[in-house]
Amino acid sequence: MIAGNYNRISRFALKAGLASCGLTVLKLVAFRPLPPPLSAAPRRSASRLNGASRNSTGRRRTMAGETIPNTRIPILRSVPSLRSWRRPYMVNQRIVGLVPTMGALHKGHISLIRQAARECHEVVISIYVNPAQFGIKEDLASYPVTFDSDVAELARLDRELVDDGGNLGHISAVFAPTTADMYPSGFPGQEVDSTGSFVTITPVSNILEGASRPTFFRGVATVCMKLFNAVQPDRAYFGQKDVQQAVVIRKMERDFLLPTEIVIGPTMREQDGLALSSRNVYLGTRRRAVATVLSSALQAAEKAYASGKTATSAILGAANQVASRELQDQLALKPKERALFEVDYLALSDPETMEEVEAADPSKGAILTGAIRMLQVQDPQEGEDLGHSGGPLVRLIDNIILQPR
Ligand SMILES: Nc1ncnc2c1ncn2[C@@H]1O[C@H](COP(=O)(O)OP(=O)(O)OP(=O)(O)O)[C@@H](O)[C@H]1O
Numbered sequence: 125m126i127a128g129n130y131n132r133i134s135r136f137a138l139k140a141g142l143a144s145c146g147l148t149v150l151k152l153v154a155f156r157p158l159p160p161p162l163s164a165a166p167r168r169s170a171s172r173l174n175g176a177s178r179n180s181t182g183r184r185r186t187m188a189g190e191t192i193p194n195t196r197i198p199i200l201r202s203v204p205s206l207r208s209w210r211r212p213y214m215v216n217q218r219i220v221g222l223v224p225t226m227g228a229l230h231k232g233h234i235s236l237i238r239q240a241a242r243e244c245h246e247v248v249i250s251i252y253v254n255p256a257q258f259g260i261k262e263d264l265a266s267y268p269v270t271f272d273s274d275v276a277e278l279a280r281l282d283r284e285l286v287d288d289g290g291n292l293g294h295i296s297a298v299f300a301p302t303t304a305d306m307y308p309s310g311f312p313g314q315e316v317d318s319t320g321s322f323v324t325i326t327p328v329s330n331i332l333e334g335a336s337r338p339t340f341f342r343g344v345a346t347v348c349m350k351l352f353n354a355v356q357p358d359r360a361y362f363g364q365k366d367v368q369q370a371v372v373i374r375k376m377e378r379d380f381l382l383p384t385e386i387v388i389g390p391t392m393r394e395q396d397g398l399a400l401s402s403r404n405v406y407l408g409t410r411r412r413a414v415a416t417v418l419s420s421a422l423q424a425a426e427k428a429y430a431s432g433k434t435a436t437s438a439i440l441g442a443a444n445q446v447a448s449r450e451l452q453d454q455l456a457l458k459p460k461e462r463a464l465f466e467v468d469y470l471a472l473s474d475p476e477t478m479e480e481v482e483a484a485d486p487s488k489g490a491i492l493t494g495a496i497r498m499l500q501v502q503d504p505q506e507g508e509d510l511g512h513s514g515g516p517l518v519r520l521i522d523n524i525i526l527q528p529r
């Protein structure tokens with residue numbers, strides 16, 4: 125089936141009791157102010173210490189040598205080097221913000237870093253492609269790795285953040301650990317039945333994205349717990365683009381009594397509506413033009429809600445229509461011109477639990493989510509831009525939060 129399973133309402137099971145982990149509190153930039161630091165060290169000098177100290181001649185001595193070229197921003201490759209970098213900021217009560225990423229940075233990541241710099245004295249960006257969140261048949265081997273250009277972009281951004289007087293801080297360190305560091309007892313594997321030290325947050329991890337990617341949220345929660353324990357951030361920044369991930373991390377923070385505040389930043393998009401994503405590089409020209417179908421379908425559903433509809437069938441019906449029409453248009457083209465896709469799901473969910481609902485509750489709002497698979501192109505042409513790694517199947521996700529009214 126090419127366009128399937130639009131509405132998974134049959135698995136509706138509204139669960140109460142998870143209320144405060146969810147996204148009714150995803151008022152995008154709200155955060156709890158922390159108490160001012162006891163000693164606010166001058167921004168530039170304190171944040172660049174890198175576990176550095178000054179010797180009797182007053183010269184800077186760095187304990188962890190590697191930095192982003194032409195900057196003093198340390199690249200910390202191990203947990204011990206991170207810990208020694210972190211220690212002075214604990215003593216000084218500097219507000220430390222963490223932006224976890226898997227690299228291949230784009231404007232979505234950059235906007236999270238900008239937000240972190242507005243609200244934190246020290247911003248740490250982690251770059252780590254976490255194997256535990258990839259299923260065994262997923263794209264771990266081909267996931268884009270662009271470390272050198274990522275850190276060059278961070279250096280450029282840091283200069284901008286320092287020059288902009290409106291920020292509390294700027295980029296203080298990059299944490300790029302190895303898998304040996306992140307999994308000290310050995311990597312437990314990517315299989316569903318792998319055993320090891322995992323963090324599991326259920327039931328939210330089992331639905332929607334979790335139904336299609338059964339090890340995904342276990343891998344994400346586990347690595348985020350490790351990153352939080354290593355960095356000990358006051359705040360950690362995540363993107364709304366991965367909305368279910370944000371709900372999972374919020375629930376982990378709540379249920380494990382973590383002292384880190386989870387902040388969610390808005391989804392950054394291309395001009396035509398496509399949500400930015402590191403995986404967009406896989407698309408190539410032909411599929412890129414059709415990939416907007418997901419955001420267009422969600423926008424149609426949002427419009428239906430805005431016009432007063434609350435029944436899921438009516439709201440998702442509008443989205444389904446857009447997807448079906450696009451698919452018909454593609455099928456009408458020659459194989460060498462078309463880009464086909466499968467809808468994994470389009471769903472309307474409770475904003476706190478992500479469980480699918482039969483109708484949006486206007487007093488709470490709801491979350492519209494969707495995932496599509498852009499299939500490999502048919503009849504590829506000589507010289508055609510097929511995308512990174514030869515243009516494998518690409519899974520795209522997106523969402524819109526329907527605000528209460
Ligand atoms: N378009 C976006 N706008 C805002 N934040 C984003 C966007 N895309 C990703 N993020 C956020 O950036 C953080 C790091 O995400 P990640 O490195 O996986 O990038 P990604 O683009 O989501 O990659 P992928 O294509 O693998 O899903 C996550 O919190 C994610 O939600």
Ligand SMILES: CC(C)(CO)[C@@H](O)C(=O)[O-]
Nearest residue numbers: 224225226254344347366
């Ligand atoms: C949060 C995260 C960095 C954990 O690996 C990843 O899932 C991501 O980039 O969204």
Ligand code: BAL
Nearest residue numbers: 226257258340366369
């Ligand atoms: N942005 C979420 C990471 C992943 O899909 O693996």
